[in-house]
Amino acid sequence: xxxxxxxxxxxxxxxxxxxxxxxxxxxxxxxxxxxxxxxxxxxxxxxxxxxxxxxxxxxxxxxxxxxxxxxxxxxxxxxxxxxxxxxxxxxxxxxxxxxxxxxxxxxxxxxxxxxxxxxxxxxxxxxxxxxxxxxxxxxxxxxx
Numbered sequence: 271x272x273x274x275x276x277x278x279x280x281x282x283x284x285x286x287x288x289x290x291x292x293x294x295x296x297x298x299x300x301x302x303x304x305x306x307x308x309x310x311x312x313x314x315x316x317x318x319x320x321x322x323x324x325x326x327x328x329x330x331x332x333x334x335x336x337x338x339x340x341x342x343x344x345x346x347x348x349x350x351x352x353x354x355x356x357x358x359x360x361x362x363x364x365x366x367x368x369x370x371x372x373x374x375x376x377x378x379x380x381x382x383x384x385x386x387x388x389x390x391x392x393x394x395x396x397x398x399x400x401x402x403x404x405x406x407x408x409x410x411x412x413x414x
Contacts (some may be wrong), residue, residue, distance in 0.1 A: 350395070
């Protein structure tokens, strides 16, 4: 009987540790995790409290939907750009400001063949601009 109680306590402890580990790992998202915009990803890096999360989807037919939610930034513009990580590039899609903290891809947006190849090669990124950082304050690569 005593052994059975010890095994149940041990199982409960192991389960608690596993759940706690999941909570910690989900709460500590890296600034360069896919879909997370940060100043550290800018080229050159920017020191800022601003951050963002993107939910942009590129479909097989090259259509683009979704947007970017930002916080701690007075954003003035947002774009999808051509460029590898750490390299600035040309804006190819201008996002529309839906709310003070939400930028969206315009309806019926499609990538060109060249832009779609760049997307597949991890060479498209989203950049959010501010008056303080006109070239871009936060950024994240679009992950295929």
